[in-house]
Amino acid sequence: MNELPQQLVNGLLLGSMYGLVAIGYTMVYGIVQLINFAHGEIFMVGGFGALTVYLYVLPDGTSMWIALPLMLLAGVIVAVLVAVGAERFAYRPLRGAPRLAPLITAIGLSLALQQAIWAWYPGGEDSLNFPQIEGGPFEIGSVTIQTGDVFLFVVAPLSMAVLAWFVMKTRTGRGMQATAQDPDTAKLMGINTDRIIVIAFALGAVFAAVGAVAYGLKYGQVQFRMGFILGLKAFTAAVLGGIGNIYGAMLGGLVLGVAEALSTAYIADIPGMDQFGSQSWANVWAFVLLILVLLFRPQGLLGERVADRA
Numbered sequence: 614m615n616e617l618p619q620q621l622v623n624g625l626l627l628g629s630m631y632g633l634v635a636i637g638y639t640m641v642y643g644i645v646q647l648i649n650f651a652h653g654e655i656f657m658v659g660g661f662g663a664l665t666v667y668l669y670v671l672p673d674g675t676s677m678w679i680a681l682p683l684m685l686l687a688g689v690i691v692a693v694l695v696a697v698g699a700e701r702f703a704y705r706p707l708r709g710a711p712r713l714a715p716l717i718t719a720i721g722l723s724l725a726l727q728q729a730i731w732a733w734y735p736g737g738e739d740s741l742n743f744p745q746i747e748g749g750p751f752e753i754g755s756v757t758i759q760t761g762d763v764f765l766f767v768v769a770p771l772s773m774a775v776l777a778w779f780v781m782k783t784r785t786g787r788g789m790q791a792t793a794q795d796p797d798t799a800k801l802m803g804i805n806t807d808r809i810i811v812i813a814f815a816l817g818a819v820f821a822a823v824g825a826v827a828y829g830l831k832y833g834q835v836q837f838r839m840g841f842i843l844g845l846k847a848f849t850a851a852v853l854g855g856i857g858n859i860y861g862a863m864l865g866g867l868v869l870g871v872a873e874a875l876s877t878a879y880i881a882d883i884p885g886m887d888q889f890g891s892q893s894w895a896n897v898w899a900f901v902l903l904i905l906v907l908l909f910r911p912q913g914l915l916g917e918r919v920a921d922r923a
Contacts, residue, residue: 620878621871622756628870629769630831632863633824634847635854636776637696637817643793643857644813646712647704650719652821653844654726655696659822660743660835661730662691667744677746681764681826684744688822695726696818697811705807723841730837740836743829761830768823773863776816780859785812793857842896849903855913864914872902 634656641649663684670687671680703722707715749760758766780786791799792809800806828843829835850869854861876898906913 616878618754618756620874622758624871624874625867626762626765626831626870627874628850628867629765629863630824630827630866631843631847631850631869632866633769633772633820633827634843635850635862635866636773636820636859638848638851639854639857639859639862640789640813640817642851643859644789644796645704645708645810647715648719648848649699649704649814649817650716650844650848651699651722651726652696652817653840653847654723655692655699655818655840656821656825656828656844656847657835657837657840658695658726658730659688659692659818660825660829660839661734661837662822663688663826663829664741664743664835665691677744680744681746685823685826688826689819692818692822692825693815696814696821700811700814705810723844727837727841734837740834743833743835745833746830759831761827761833764830765827768827769863772820772823776820776859779816785809789813846896846899849899853903853906853913855915858913858915861913861915868914869899869902873899 634652637652637655638649641647641652666684666687667675667680671683699722703718704715707718746760746764749758749763751758751760751763780789788799788804788809789812791802791804792806796806799809825835828839846869847866850865851862852865853868854863854865873895877895880894880898
C-alpha cells in the first residue's frame with residue numbers, strides 16, 4: 614500500500630496521454646459518426662514530425678527548453694496536415710457510402726501511414742531515441758515524477774480546458790455542437806458543415822500530436838508501430854467515457870490509465886494470480902475493463918451528451 618500514491622500518479626499520467634488521443638476519436642465520431650481507426654497513426658506521425666525537427670532542423674546541442682516548443686509545433690503541423698488530407702481525400706468521398714466503406718478505408722489508411730514511415734524515415738524500422746528534458750526527477754512526498762512527465766501534467770489539463778472553452782464559448786464550437794446534433798438542420802441555419810468536419814479532424818490531430826510528444830518524453834523513444842496499441846487504448850478510453858462526449862474521453866482515459874497501473878502493480882500479489890500481473894498483461898486488463906463497462910453501462914461512464922458531441 615505504500616506504493617499506492619505512486620501507482621495512482623503513474624496511472625493518471627498514462628490516462629492523460631490516452632485521453633489526449635481519445636479526444637480525436639470522440640470528436641470525429643460525434644460529428645460524422647465515423648470511427649477513425651487511422652487516428653493512432655496520426656498520433657504516430659505527430660511524434661515523428663517533432664523528432665524530425667530536432668534531428669534535421671535544429672543545431673546540434675540545442676537545449677530542450679528551446680527545442681520543445683518548436684518540436685511541438687512541428688508535430689502539430691504534420692499531424693494536422695495528414696488528418697486534414699485524410700478527411701479530404703479518403704473520408705469525404707465516402708460520406709454517403711455504407712458505414713463499412715469508411716471503416717475499411719480507415720484501417721487501410723492506418724496501415725499505409727505505418728508503412729510510409731517504415732519505408733521513408735531513416736531508421737524508421739527501429740525505435741528511435743527521443744530527446745529528453747534536462748533535470749529531475751522530482752520528489753513530492755513518496756511520489757517520484759520524471760522530468761518528461763511534467764510536460765504531460767501541464768499540457769493535459771491545459772489542453773482540456775482550452776478545448777472546453779473553445780467548444781462552449783466560440784462561434785465555431787457552437788457550430789460543431791449544432792452539426793453533431795443535426796447536420797441537416799445546421800446546414801439550413803447557414804453552418805458550413807464541411808468546414809466544421811475539417812476543424813474536428815484538425816483539432817483531434819492537434820491533441821494527438823501533443824500526446825505523441827508527451828509519449829516521446831515519457832518513454833524516450835518513438836517507432837512506427839507506436840500508434841497501433843495506443844490508438845486502440847485511446848479508442849477504448851473514448852468508449853469507456855461515452856463515445857461522442859469530449860469530457861468522457863478524458864475521464865475514460867484517466868480510468869483506463871489508473872486501472873492499468875493498479876492491475877500491473879497489484880494483481881500479482883493475489884494468490885494464484887502472479888502470472889497475470891506482468892506488464893505484458895496490462896493490455897489484457899484494459900480490454901477486460903472495457904468489456905465490463907459495456908456489459909453494465911453500454912453508453913459509457915458519462916453517456917453521450919448531445920450538447921457536448923464535439
